[in-house]
Structures are given as structure tokens and as C-alpha cells.
Amino acid sequence: MPELPDVEGYRRLVAAHFVGLTVRRVEVLDAGVIRNSNARQFRKTVRGRTFCRVDRRGKWLVAHMDGPALVWHFGMTGSLVVVPRAAALDRYDRFILAGDEDELRYRDMRKLGGVWLAGGGAAIDEIIGPQGPDAWTVSLGDFAGRLRARRGAIKPALMDQRVIAGLGNMLSDEVLWSAGVRPARPAAALDSGEVERLHRALRDVLRRSRRAGRIPRTPSWLSSQRDQEQPICPRCHGQLERGTLAGRTALSCPNCQR
Ligand SMILES: [Zn+2]
Structure with missing residues (x-):
């Protein structure tokens, strides 16, 4: 599932290859991922527009054009790829925005993600809905206050985009494991030392995965064990x-997490 580092990677990809470029051709291969429009309207609205700026908001990507903005959510299996114009189609390519040389393709196997057209800032906010501060920039004080105000376990709190924006299943497991906190612990009952450790782990896990453009599966990370039949604690x-x-599934170590 694309989480903050993956979406940040897509943001950088679009910024590097498409900002300043005009969309020459729009090809919709599967209109099921066009969320608040239809294929014809989408083609008409986007063709001839130029990409101005690309932002990430939590797990959402907002590509501002000279006119509408494209607002993406990647669901479980969505991704963006940049390929040369003549590149063969992937079976999960859902739509294509072609520049002069390269194409930006939205690829999504399960089609739980998609793209929305937004006329302006208020429309973008409405599509994204209420979100907490970005997981990458939330301060320790704000983070602590939000956890104290929360009922229920810490893992769903970390995954709730209204608490902090950007984490999904994999990163929340990684942060909890890294901080040594059990996923089922009540969020409001964590002491200040534990909240501090969690905040530090959050920063550290995000810094390293942002650099990689995705959540690393290196042996020292919990994520390396996700698909193992008998997962072993790397620590x-x-x-x-x-x-x-x-x-949701939660992967944790009964020995390292308290
Ligand atoms: Zn362990």
C-alpha cells in the first residue's frame, strides 16, 4: 500500500519530469479510476494543460495545472510511472498523460485508488477531507497531545489520517517496532518517554524511507519479514x-515491544 514515502517518490517523479510540460494527449484505458468525472470530460479538461507544481498531502498527491488540479489517491496498488512515449502498455495502466517525449502513466491493479479533478483549493480540501498534520513534520508537542486525546489502541491511531497524515499499515508497524511499543497499547496511556521514543522513531523511519523513495525491505527492517511464513525479529x-x-494485521515482536 503506498504510504508517505511512496507518494513522496511519485511527487518527485512528476516534479522532475512533468512540471513545466504540457499534456499533449490524454488516453483513458479504464475510466473506473476517474473518480469525479468521466473519460470524455477528463480528456477535455486535462489536454493542453501545463503542470505547474506538485504537492503531497499525507498519502495524497496534488498536481496543480494551469487550470484544474489533479488529486490522486493510490489506494492499495496504485502507482505512477514515467516511460518513453513508445513504451509497451502494462496490463494495469489505467490512463496516460503524454508530454512531448515521455508519458506519465497511472497504474493500478486493484483500482481502489484513482484521480479526482479539482477546480481550486476548497475543492481539493473537500476531496481530501479532514487530515491531521503531516507525519513528516508533526511536532512532538502536537503528536503527544493528539495521542492523549485518542481513545483506543496506538496502531489504529497512527494509521488514522485525522490524527497524523501519511502512515499506513506497514509504516505504523515499523515505527512501533522501532520504538519498542506494542500495537495494542492504549494510545492515551503511553508515558511521555514512550511518546518521545515513538516520535523519534517516526522521524527516523520516515527520513530513511523518504530517501529510498519507498519503505526499504532491508534485513534490519521489520518490513523485510512481512511476507515470510515464519517472520523473525531482526533485533x-x-x-x-x-x-x-x-x-488490519499487525506484525510485532512480543519480546522487543512492551
Ligand atoms: Zn524482537
Whole structure:
């Protein structure tokens, strides 16, 4: 699932290859990912427009054009790729925005993500909905206050975009494991030392994964064990635990996390 580092990677990709460029051709291969418009309207609105600026807001990407903005959410399997104009189609390419030389393609296997057209700032806010501060920039004081005000376990709190924006299942597990905090602990009951450790782990995990443009699967990361049948803790080498919390899987170490 694309989380903050992945979306940041897409932001940099679009900024590097498309800002300043005009969309010459729009090809909609599957209108199911065009969320608040239809294929014809989308083509008409986007063709001939120039990309001005690209922002990330939590797990959302906002590409401002000279006119409308494109607002992306990547769902479970969405991604953006830049390929030369003649490149073969991928079976999951859903639409194509072609510049003079390169094409920006939205690829999505499960089609839970998609793109919205927004006329201006208020429309963008409405599409994205209420969000907390970005996980990358939230201050320790703000973070602590938000956790104190929260009912329920810490993991769903970290994943709730209204608390902080940008984390999904994988990063929340990584941050909790890195800080040594069990995912089921009540958020409001964490002491100040634990909240500080969590905030530091958040910064550290995001810094390293932003640099990589995605969540690394290197052996020292919990994420390297996600798809293993018998996941082993990279720190203590004990067996990791797979639980369910608020309907999502949670991977944690019963030995390292308290
Ligand atoms: Zn461990």
C-alpha cells in the first residue's frame, strides 16, 4: 500500500519530469479510476494543460495545472510511472498523460485508488477531507497531545489520517517496532518517554524511507519479514507475532515491544 514515502517518490517523479510540460494527449484505458468525472470530460479538461507544481498531502498527491488540479489517491496498488512515449502498455495502466517525449502513466491493479479533478483549493480540501498534520513534520508537542486525546489502541491511531497524515499499515508497524511499543497499547496511556521514543522513531523511519523513495525491505527492517511464513525479529531473532487490530494485521515482536 503506498504510504508517505511512496507518494513522496511519485511527487518527485512528476516534479522532475512533468512540471513545466504540457499534456499533449490524454488516453483513458479504464475510466473506473476517474473518480469525479468521466473519460470524455477528463480528456477535455486535462489536454493542453501545463503542470505547474506538485504537492503531497499525507498519502495524497496534488498536481496543480494551469487550470484544474489533479488529486490522486493510490489506494492499495496504485502507482505512477514515467516511460518513453513508445513504451509497451502494462496490463494495469489505467490512463496516460503524454508530454512531448515521455508519458506519465497511472497504474493500478486493484483500482481502489484513482484521480479526482479539482477546480481550486476548497475543492481539493473537500476531496481530501479532514487530515491531521503531516507525519513528516508533526511536532512532538502536537503528536503527544493528539495521542492523549485518542481513545483506543496506538496502531489504529497512527494509521488514522485525522490524527497524523501519511502512515499506513506497514509504516505504523515499523515505527512501533522501532520504538519498542506494542500495537495494542492504549494510545492515551503511553508515558511521555514512550511518546518521545515513538516520535523519534517516526522521524527516523520516515527520513530513511523518504530517501529510498519507498519503505526499504532491508534485513534490519521489520518490513523485510512481512511476507515470510515464519517472520523473525531482526533485533532479537525471536518469533514475530501476527495479530489483528481494528481489522488490519499487525506484525510485532512480543519480546522487543512492551
Ligand atoms: Zn524482537
